[in-house]
Amino acid sequence: MSSRDEWSVSCRDLAGRRRDLTVFVSSDRVVIVAPPGEAAVLAPLDVGRLRAALRDAVVAVAQHPA
Numbered sequence: 001m002s003s004r005d006e007w008s009v010s011c012r013d014l015a016g017r018r019r020d021l022t023v024f025v026s027s028d029r030v031v032i033v034a035p036p037g038e039a040a041v042l043a044p045l046d047v048g049r050l051r052a053a054l055r056d057a058v059v060a061v062a063q064h065p066a
Contacts, residue, residue, distance in 0.1 A: 005060050007053035011040040023053040025064075030057040 006024040013019050019035040021042075032054075034040050042050060 009050045013038040025060045
């Protein structure tokens with residue numbers, strides 16, 4: 001997996017601590033890794049970043065079929 005097939009999106013947990021969501025491509029699948037045991041709280045701008053990361057991951061999957 002190249003670094004261009006992995007994206008990080010800032011978020012916070014329910015206690016307000018900074019966390020990250022990670023989006024990456026694994027074979028022909030898009031994987032989202034959330035903070036372990038936590039809920040991810042996203043600001044509107046971060047939701048846009050998550051949307052963009054998911055879009056880019058889908059494009060990467062389509063370019064490299066399994």
